[in-house]
Amino acid sequence: MDATRLYEISQKHMWLPFTQMKDYEEAPLIIESGEGIVLRDIYGNEYLDGYSSLWLNVHGHRRPEINQAIKEQLEKIAHSTLLGAANVPSIQLAEKLIEISPDNLTRVFYSDSGAESVEIAIKMAYQYWQNKGKEKKTKFVTLANGYHGDTVGAISVGSIDIYHRVYSALMFDSFAVPFPSASWHPSGDGQTAKEESLAAMQTLFKESHNEIAGLVVESMVQGAGGMHIMPPGYLKELERLCRAFNILLIVDEVATGFGRTGKMFAVEHEDVAPDIMTVAKGITGGYLPIAATLTTEEVYAAFYGDYAEMKTFFHGHSYTGNQLGCAAALANLDIFEKEEVVKQAAEKAEYIAKLLAEIAELPHVGEVRQLGFMCGIEVVKDRTTKEPFPSEERVAYRATLRMRELGMLTRPLGDVIVFMPPLVSSYEQLTRMAGIMKQAMLEIADSPVV
Ligand code: PLP
Numbered sequence: 001m002d003a004t005r006l007y008e009i010s011q012k013h014m015w016l017p018f019t020q021m022k023d024y025e026e027a028p029l030i031i032e033s034g035e036g037i038v039l040r041d042i043y044g045n046e047y048l049d050g051y052s053s054l055w056l057n058v059h060g061h062r063r064p065e066i067n068q069a070i071k072e073q074l075e076k077i078a079h080s081t082l083l084g085a086a087n088v089p090s091i092q093l094a095e096k097l098i099e100i101s102p103d104n105l106t107r108v109f110y111s112d113s114g115a116e117s118v119e120i121a122i123k124m125a126y127q128y129w130q131n132k133g134k135e136k137k138t139k140f141v142t143l144a145n146g147y148h149g150d151t152v153g154a155i156s157v158g159s160i161d162i163y164h165r166v167y168s169a170l171m172f173d174s175f176a177v178p179f180p181s182a183s184w185h186p187s188g189d190g191q192t193a194k195e196e197s198l199a200a201m202q203t204l205f206k207e208s209h210n211e212i213a214g215l216v217v218e219s220m221v222q223g224a225g226g227m228h229i230m231p232p233g234y235l236k237e238l239e240r241l242c243r244a245f246n247i248l249l250i251v252d253e254v255a256t257g258f259g260r261t262g263k264m265f266a267v268e269h270e271d272v273a274p275d276i277m278t279v280a281k282g283i284t285g286g287y288l289p290i291a292a293t294l295t296t297e298e299v300y301a302a303f304y305g306d307y308a309e310m311k312t313f314f315h316g317h318s319y320t321g322n323q324l325g326c327a328a329a330l331a332n333l334d335i336f337e338k339e340e341v342v343k344q345a346a347e348k349a350e351y352i353a354k355l356l357a358e359i360a361e362l363p364h365v366g367e368v369r370q371l372g373f374m375c376g377i378e379v380v381k382d383r384t385t386k387e388p389f390p391s392e393e394r395v396a397y398r399a400t401l402r403m404r405e406l407g408m409l410t411r412p413l414g415d416v417i418v419f420m421p422p423l424v425s426s427y428e429q430l431t432r433m434a435g436i437m438k439q440a441m442l443e444i445a446d447s448p449v450v
Helices: 003-013 021-026 064-074 088-100 114-131 152-156 161-170 190-208 234-244 297-301 323-338 341-359 395-406 427-444
Strands: 031-035 038-041 046-049 105-111 139-143 175-177 212-218 248-252 276-279 291-296 365-371 374-379 416-419
Touching (some): 046 427, 064 323, 088 323, 114 276, 114 297, 190 234, 212 234, 341 427, 374 395, 416 427
Parallel strands (some): 139 212
Antiparallel strands (some): 276 291
């Protein structure tokens, strides 16, 4: 099908996720192929993948080893259900995931997306306490500004404003404790923000631990909330409080897992052992939709018994544990091991920090935040007062459109420009992407609204 026809059909029949279609009409993009960290559209234009195709892609597009693993699996079988019957690559992947995750985690429950892995975590924690005879423990605690996916359960434990404005009547209530960010705290002091957040958490736990099933937090970095990083020691303290008050610690590694923060999982920064851990995105290197919820033997054991006891975990979808996805994930993890990807990413992250330090000096940059390959650049009207641009000007969005013209793709989060390239990006590619971001931000911030 030629490019014109593809374009016409996309305008007529497509409805893209999380996209205002008027925006898409004005700035359409249709990807046809990719290689390494480069994506190519139907007109032959090339773009550096500055957001890893939504934070997924790790080793680049069309990695021969992953392609080959999928082809080999195709020759055996594409899919059979995981309901009541395991399959070969899902078993092999479970072993691998347990090997690389915190030592206390022993069980793998598969799903198809990050949001679903969180839905599962919530349902699992809820039912865990029911199965143990603690019927009152039904509530969840979260951190303000958190994001855990866009399904109804996941938005109920998230606090991104748009969901609460649009879907509130569908959602269940959760407790939200302030995230310890120096930039939001009136004192501007990170230590005070941390102490106050922990004190609020402790008070809440003390008063309501009999009702609280679990604490759900993103691991070290609030991604979709704008790349806000937890201060050192904070996550470890949350772990301690959860243990002290008998509350399950649910850590969401959907965005941070698989090397993204310079460790295989971000919990390793604080040596934290969650009761439940969710993973997705980078698990298949950005190839196929596999996610997983990992948990301890203690949690698993609460679901084990005769069917009539109603302890079974009631969750599972048609494509859960798909063989092609699991085969891709195994090949992906193999590359991690063979090429010491995490170690190299940690080294490259130091170089990214240098590039970002230059961007931090630009006239309309309020703050630059980074942990490993997870970076956010906050665009402001006034860098001294941190006054934002009026939201209707959509400066960060316009900057990303300009970056597209200059040959790099990314997506903004409100006023924050995301920079999350594949971990295999070369030093030269990182430099080029930083150059594009710099140019676009210099040009766009002062130009009139389009
Ligand atoms: N949890 C976190 C921390 C995320 O960042 C995301 C997506 O960005 C999700 C969950 C949802 O993942 P998915 O888009 O695969 O449903």
